[in-house]
Amino acid sequence: MRGVVMHAPGDVRVEEIDGPKITAPTDAIIRLSATCVCGSDLWPYRGVDAVDQPTPMGHEYVGIVEEVGSEVRNVKPGQFVVGSFVSSDGTCEICRAGYPSSCVHRVFMNEVGTQAERALIPNADGTLVATPGMPDADLIPSLLAASDVLGTGWFGAVAAQAGPGKRVAVVGDGAVGLLAVLAAKQLGAEQIIAMSRHESRQKLAREFGATDIVTERGDEGVAKVKELTGGLGAHSVVEAVGTQESMQQAIRSTRPGGNVGFVGVNHDVALSGEELFFAQVNLLGGPAPVRQYLPELIDLIWERKINPGKVFDLTLPLEQAAEGYRAMDERRAIKTLLTP
Amino acid sequence: MRGVVMHAPGDVRVEEIDGPKITAPTDAIIRLSATCVCGSDLWPYRGVDAVDQPTPMGHEYVGIVEEVGSEVRNVKPGQFVVGSFVSSDGTCEICRAGYPSSCVHRVFMNEVGTQAERALIPNADGTLVATPGMPDADLIPSLLAASDVLGTGWFGAVAAQAGPGKRVAVVGDGAVGLLAVLAAKQLGAEQIIAMSRHESRQKLAREFGATDIVTERGDEGVAKVKELTGGLGAHSVVEAVGTQESMQQAIRSTRPGGNVGFVGVNHDVALSGEELFFAQVNLLGGPAPVRQYLPELIDLIWERKINPGKVFDLTLPLEQAAEGYRAMDERRAIKTLLTP
Numbered sequence: 001m002r003g004v005v006m007h008a009p010g011d012v013r014v015e016e017i018d019g020p021k022i023t024a025p026t027d028a029i030i031r032l033s034a035t036c037v038c039g040s041d042l043w044p045y046r047g048v049d050a051v052d053q054p055t056p057m058g059h060e061y062v063g064i065v066e067e068v069g070s071e072v073r074n075v076k077p078g079q080f081v082v083g084s085f086v087s088s089d090g091t092c093e094i095c096r097a098g099y100p101s102s103c104v105h106r107v108f109m110n111e112v113g114t115q116a117e118r119a120l121i122p123n124a125d126g127t128l129v130a131t132p133g134m135p136d137a138d139l140i141p142s143l144l145a146a147s148d149v150l151g152t153g154w155f156g157a158v159a160a161q162a163g164p165g166k167r168v169a170v171v172g173d174g175a176v177g178l179l180a181v182l183a184a185k186q187l188g189a190e191q192i193i194a195m196s197r198h199e200s201r202q203k204l205a206r207e208f209g210a211t212d213i214v215t216e217r218g219d220e221g222v223a224k225v226k227e228l229t230g231g232l233g234a235h236s237v238v239e240a241v242g243t244q245e246s247m248q249q250a251i252r253s254t255r256p257g258g259n260v261g262f263v264g265v266n267h268d269v270a271l272s273g274e275e276l277f278f279a280q281v282n283l284l285g286g287p288a289p290v291r292q293y294l295p296e297l298i299d300l301i302w303e304r305k306i307n308p309g310k311v312f313d314l315t316l317p318l319e320q321a322a323e324g325y326r327a328m329d330e331r332r333a334i335k336t337l338l339t340p
Numbered sequence: 341m342r343g344v345v346m347h348a349p350g351d352v353r354v355e356e357i358d359g360p361k362i363t364a365p366t367d368a369i370i371r372l373s374a375t376c377v378c379g380s381d382l383w384p385y386r387g388v389d390a391v392d393q394p395t396p397m398g399h400e401y402v403g404i405v406e407e408v409g410s411e412v413r414n415v416k417p418g419q420f421v422v423g424s425f426v427s428s429d430g431t432c433e434i435c436r437a438g439y440p441s442s443c444v445h446r447v448f449m450n451e452v453g454t455q456a457e458r459a460l461i462p463n464a465d466g467t468l469v470a471t472p473g474m475p476d477a478d479l480i481p482s483l484l485a486a487s488d489v490l491g492t493g494w495f496g497a498v499a500a501q502a503g504p505g506k507r508v509a510v511v512g513d514g515a516v517g518l519l520a521v522l523a524a525k526q527l528g529a530e531q532i533i534a535m536s537r538h539e540s541r542q543k544l545a546r547e548f549g550a551t552d553i554v555t556e557r558g559d560e561g562v563a564k565v566k567e568l569t570g571g572l573g574a575h576s577v578v579e580a581v582g583t584q585e586s587m588q589q590a591i592r593s594t595r596p597g598g599n600v601g602f603v604g605v606n607h608d609v610a611l612s613g614e615e616l617f618f619a620q621v622n623l624l625g626g627p628a629p630v631r632q633y634l635p636e637l638i639d640l641i642w643e644r645k646i647n648p649g650k651v652f653d654l655t656l657p658l659e660q661a662a663e664g665y666r667a668m669d670e671r672r673a674i675k676t677l678l679t680p
Contacts, residue, residue, distance in 0.1 A: 093572060094596050102596030102620050104572075232433060232444075247613055256434050256442030256626070266613030273587055273609025277602070277626050280442050286596070286620030 002340070003116030004057040004321045009047035012322045017056060020112075020120035025071035026089075028124035030063040030081060034144045035115050036312065037324050037336040038085075039174045040265050045325055048267055056113025057321075059085040060147040062140060065128070066118065074125040080135060081128040082298060083121055084290035085109050085148040090126025100126065101287040108287075115321060117340045129294040132302055141309025141337055142301040145179065149335065150297055150308040151290030152263050153179030153240065157187055158293075159261025159284040160236035164188040167229045169214075171221075171250045172240030173201040175311040175335040176263055178208055180238040182308060185209025186300070189236070193228055195221055195249075201334065204310060218245060225253040234258060239285070242266045248275075256280040263288055312337040342680070343456030344397045344661045349387035352662045357396060360452075360460035365411035366429075368464035370403040370421060374484045375455050376652065377664050377676045378425075379514045380605050385665055388607055396453025397661075399425040400487040402480060405468070406458065414465040420475055421468040422638060423461055424630035425449050425488040430466025440466065441627040448627075455661060457680045469634040472642060481649025481677055482641040485519065489675065490637055490648040491630030492603045493519030493580065497527055498633075499601025499624040500576035504528040507569045509554075511561075511590045512580030513541040515651040515675040516603055518548055520578040522648060525549025526640070529576070533568055535561055535589075541674065544650060558585060565593040574598060579625070582606045588615075596620040603628055652677040 003017040020029045035058050043049040065079045075081055088095050088103035095103045107122045121127055135143060142150075153176045162168045162184040170180045173196035184192045185208060193212040194205035202213045214224045226233050232255040239250035242264025250260050251271070262285030276283065300306045314333035316324050324336030343357040360369045375398050383389040405419045415421055428435050428443035435443045447462045461467055475483060482490075493516045502508045502524040510520045513536035524532045525548060533552040534545035542553050554564045566573050572595040579590035582604025590600050591611070602625030616623065640646045654673035656664045664676030 093570070097597050099597035099620060230433070242613075242617075244613075257437050257439035262613075262617070266617040269613025270610040271613060271616070273582070273584075273606030273611060276611070276623070277582075277606045280439060280626030281624075283616070283623040284621075286617050 001117040002318060003113060004318070006044060006051055006055045006057050008051050009045060012045065012057070012325045014319050014321050017116065020118055022067060022069050024122065025069040026123055026125065027069045028065055028072055028075060028121045028128065029067045029118055030061065030121055031066050031118050032061055032063040032114065032116065032340045033080070034062055034140050035338050035340065036060050036144055037321070037328055037338065038148060039176065041325065042329055043265070043267065045329055056116065057110070058113050058115030059109035060144060061109070061114040061119055062144045062147060068124060072124045075128045075130050079130040081130050082143050082146050082294055083128040084151065084294065086287055086290070087121060087123045087127040088291055089123045090291070095126065098292055099289045100291040101289045115318065115338060127291060129298060131298055139301060141312045142307055143298065144337065145308040145311060146294060146297040146301065148290060149175040149311060150179045151293050152176045152288040154183040154293050154297065155288035155290070156180040156238035156240060156261040156263040157183035159259065160238050161259040162187045162189045162236040165190055166235040167191040168236040168238070169193040169195065169225050169234040169253050170238045170240065171195050171246050171253070172264060173198060173205065174240060177238070177240035178204055178311055178334070179308050180240055181205050181210050182208040182306060186306065193225055193234065207310070218249060221249055222252040229255070238263065240264050242269070244269050247271060251276065251279050251281055254279065254281040258282070259284070261285060311335045315339065341457040342658060343453060344658070346384060346391055346395045346397050348391050349385060352385065352397070352665045354659050354661050357456065360458055362407060362409050364462065365409040366463055366465065367409040368405055368412055368415060368461045368468065369407045369458055370401065370461060371406050371458050372401055372403040372454065372456065372680045373420070374402055374480050375678050375680065376400050376484055377661070377668055377678065378488060379516065381665065382669055383605070383607065385669060396456065397450070398453050398455030399449035400484060401449070401454040401459055402484045402487060408464060412464045415468045415470050419470040421470050422483050422486050422634055423468045424491065424634065426627055426630070427461060427463045427467040428631055429463045430631070435466065438632055439629045440631040441629045455658065455678060467631060469638060471638055479641060481652045482647055483638065484677065485648040485651060486634060486637040486641065488630060489515040489651060490519045491633050492516045492628040493578070494523040494633050494637065495628035495630065496520040496578035496580060496601040496603040497523035499599065500578050501599040502527045502529045502576040505530050506575040507531040508576040508578070509533040509535065509565050509574040509593050510578045510580065511535050511586050511593070512604060513538060513545065514580060517578070517580035518544055518651055518674070519648050520580055521545050521550050522548040522646060526646065533565055533574065547650070558589060561589055562592040569595070578603065580604050582609070584609050587611060591616065591619050591621055594619065594621040598622070599624070601625060651675045655679065
């Protein structure tokens with residue numbers, strides 16, 4: 001089958017790769033209806049993460065079940081399914097506590113690779129959620145977003161305890177940051193400050209529910225957020241970048257007793273214990289437990305109450321994946337959808 | 341009046357200092373019934389924090405109100421009072437959200453100095469809580485503990501979300517760590533693992549409610565906690581030391597989705613963002629919002645349901661403060677009570 005393979009930073013190719021085979025009775029195989037390029041795929045693309053060998057890429061997916069292992073009960077061939085970017089058994093103590101992305105049997109789907117025609121899904125019963133029926137074509141981008149960026153933005157907002165009466169700030173205007181704005185809005189936040197200096201992203205942020213836009217960064221950005229929140233800082237801040245600067249900006253924008261939900265994959269970040277101590281903010285982050293939100297997110301999408309698929313501003317055939325990466329790297333596109 | 345002054349690391353003297361004077365209408369002056377030496381006083385004593393000039397010491401206190409400013413309504417001369425080590429107005433948005441230790445008008449009481457015969461209490465109405473009457477002498481150590489170490493251990497346990505069904509671990513066997521054990525017990529925790537290698541402290545930890553003792557530190561300590569918690573780590577971990585090693589030990593001892601309450605004043609700690617991201621633990625710490633717990637803690641003490649005063653294993657007259665510091669520095673004493 002055809003699949004995306006990264007050979008080195010900047011070198012993404014679509015080539016013939018081995019198709020998936022069921023090896024565990026809990027596996028399933030899906031035929032991808034759509035997949036996409038993630039902001040986190042840009043870390044190796046930009047050489048920040050090493051690329052030691054040709055690496056199959058992708059961890060976001062929606063598609064139709066083709067085959068299931070003998071123990072799979074919850075999904076069956078022919079169903080349209082959405083799954084998390086982390087496969088989880090759904091039964092361990094950590095899953096049951098609401099953290100399937102830290103499941104004791106988790107498999108990060110980027111170890112499998114979903115930018116391809118088909119993909120193996122380990123722990124199928126704990127990972128996949130079938131939609132009520134075959135989705136209309138226009139719903140597919142939104143369902144695909146649920147697989148990672150929507151679920152991740154949602155977790156960021158939940159971890160930041162966005163909700164009624166809360167003043168929320170979002171650091172980062174990539175797909176995850178924008179969808180954290182959407183999540184904060186759905187969760188009932190009173191004020192939603194999007195930090196962005198890109199006009200098209202500001203526009204989408206407003207469409208998703210942002211009440212204020214802050215273009216400043218660093219200490220100036222922090223000062224601006226404080227100015228907009230009665231001098232105290234936001235109650236809830238979502239960090240959706242993962243750098244030293246963005247983490248500090250998030251922490252410093254939060255009032256004492258407030259909450260930071262950090263969902264940007266951290267790279268070379270060292271947080272000062274002293275600063276965290278005196279900031280007195282709640283900090284929770286990590287790979288989003290997307291699976292636990294999927295039923296609710298699929299419902300919202302199915303009933304057309306949210307349209308997170310708008311973050312895909314470029315759609316290309318899988319064969320043109322290289323251009324999809326390039327467009328995101330150069331920030332010409334927020335997020336690229338690939339059709340196998 | 342007589343008061344403790346630190347002139348340099350290791351150089352603590354009791355000398356004649358100026359008595360307190362009311363300057364703001366919200367001030368009160370109390371005559372100390374008891375005060376004490378805090379683990380955090382050892383940072384400058386050991387030269388870790390600089391001592392730039394002769395510095396009045398102490399931030400823990402109980403005593404009798406002598407005089408109040410014209411706007412003070414909640415306490416009056418003659419009452420026995422307990423207050424937090426951070427003075428707070430009790431009315432600002434941060435106080436009302438439950439974080440008086442981050443009050444917009446806070447004054448850290450160590451800037452005032454309470455190891456003395458009398459002390460000025462700024463923001464008296466928001467800071468002091470009167471006891472139901474004059475306490476019996478044997479209750480005074482426990483009431484004094486409420487002023488900081490009990491309230492701080494309590495916050496650590498609350499921040500770590502210790503409670504029914506929870507497996508709790510406590511890193512640090514100083515007064516705060518030991519009282520975090522007591523707090524976890526009161527909050528209904530199922531299992532309480534105290535990390536200590538000192539026999540007398542292990543004994544007190546067991547008395548306060550510890551179900552298990554772990555003597556190992558670092559990675560071995562983490563492995564031991566995991567072994568005692570079904571391989572997953574504790575749900576709730578209280579950090580009560582404040583070093584790089586103890587913070588890492590706390591984070592690594594916590595299961596994904598669990599909570600770390602860190603109350604050791606951090607010194608030269610740098611937390612890896614990557615590690616925090618993938619650990620997926622909730623982190624909350626800082627100066628404990630002791631004031632919000634005082635009414636409850638005073639009740640528990642008054643009704644003799646808890647006896648946190650047991651952490652004071654050395655009582656000296658104020659004049660012998662230097663020996664009190666020495667004993668704690670050499671770990672001959674857990675905590676020194678000083679009687680003015």
